[in-house]
Amino acid sequence: MHIPDGYLSPKTCAVFYAAMAPVWYVAARKVQKTLQAKQIPLLALSAAFSFVIMMFNIPIPGGTTGHMTGGVVVASVLGPWAAVISLSLALTIQALLFGDGGITTLGANCFNMAFIMPFAGYYVYNIVTTGSPGQRRRWAALFIAGYVAMNIAALAVAIELGIQPIIASSPDGIPLYAPYPLSVTIFAMAASHLLFFGLIEGLGTAMIVSYILKTNEAMLYKPAANPLKPLWIALIILIILTPLGLLAKGAAWGEWASEELIALLGYVPEGLKGLEGLWSSIMPGYNIPGFNSPVKSAAGYIISAALGSGLIVLIIYLTGKIWKKG
């Protein structure tokens, strides 16, 4: 799960550092608001706790053992935002002092394990335990939360590694960073995490948190009412529906490319012609370069939509924050 130095291209590393910067900022502000001056020792200790959990071998059926990342355990005690910071601190210590995971890839590793994992686990747990769950459902919810969170994080790792041959290859097709295409990385990560690592994470999460539930429930994080939930659900539905756009013919009104402008007007206005080459996006046409078949194209469309909408939500959220402050 920890991506070492050298596997991701500098561009990818920069993108993930940039993506994590606002997450860290918002997390720090949220934590500051709720924990105030207590935050430093509490974050330090919970980061130390995350680090120690990651070291433990958890016994699993069959007599073997495996490691867990503990992202969901930390999120269930501290809440997802504080978990972002303490897991990031733990990952930083691992990368800096012990060489687990790279320095250049720290942004990506934090994105996968300190952002996606606690949030995915937290929301999955809340969705499964809606209503008034009994002890069994809670146990199951914890297992599913750990399992799903681990697999979503693994999918993120697979995508990060799998896009490397597309974005960084030498002219004669030699991959410069992680060499396997998406089809291989997704299969490999899915197989190992669906069958093995996800189970360890799920089992570990269920064991630890259900013990806390039994003995000292007050230790667990209590979320305030979440008015954002319907928004999230609507957003997810929209993202899933976006491939419908593929069925519609023609370009969206006002979004004509040069060729379409020629067909419509017979010429391209000079001013537009000059501007066209100015910005070539990372995912031209809402697609990931190299995704040509219809199925892949739909997948690319979903990924593009998820990233795009995530980015927009983030921008709106940050603007709101700054607005409120001003």
Add this chain to the structure above:
Amino acid sequence: MEKGIKIPDWLKNTGAPCSCCSIGRGKGFLEKNLEAIASFLKEVLEPEEFANRRGLLQAIDPRAKLLGMTLLITAAAMLKNMPALAGFIALAAALAAVSKITASALLKRVWLVLFFTFVLVLPTAFNFVIAGDPMVTLFSVNHHALYISRQGLEGMAILILRVAAMVSLVSLFMLSTSYPDVFRAIRSFPVPRIFIAALAMCFRYIMVLIKIAEESHLARKARTIKPSTVKEGGGWLAKRIWLIMERSLETAESVYLAMTARGFTGEVKTITQFEMKGRDYAWIGFAIFVLLLAVQL
């Protein structure tokens, strides 16, 4: 033998090893965790020895050293050809030599990730992953052939060399810098002070929590006669993890109270005066030069 001590039956019946799985033999999670804790403590203490030696990297201010190393790592990340990457490994070896860091200490930190990378990318040398010009043909039947392609081999070499170069440089920084200096170095980077304070404190308390974990595992190991079942073992470990969590939250509270008693109001203040010396400038200049070269290559 039977005269003095009579071993009760329940103690003799320790549960025969299961023939179909590994229950009852080999190392259980207790032994593995104790081993992990021991190797962790060894790993923590080892770099201190090298950091105290008199060498080139040890003489450079930790802040300048971190900046320089970051530039060098960025340069290594950008390189696109094998000779340049090999040059970086030679540079890392030279830096290790002039900093009196032994090859074995450096290799110990690098070999695992290198081995992992090698196994991971080995299939890419063959034409079924990366097709290209055949170099060594293993077999060829009709139109199907299995061969090692030049492109595949080159891609594999580039990734292994890049990982070797980057991980060696990071390891050199860690081996030549003591822990307090590492945190002092990060402080001069544009990272909020709260994070740095929490990071340094986190490192300190990892030791405290590890000690609790070690003691509880040793106590359990000392009282273990027959291997526990998965359910028992899991239950026990869940309790220990809960104990560690409770201790960490309690300690956080006490530390906070102790800090408040000493006048802490939530703002982190540090006494850091950054005075660059000639050799620090030279080191950063060298790193920038290498980075610029790497951009050109």
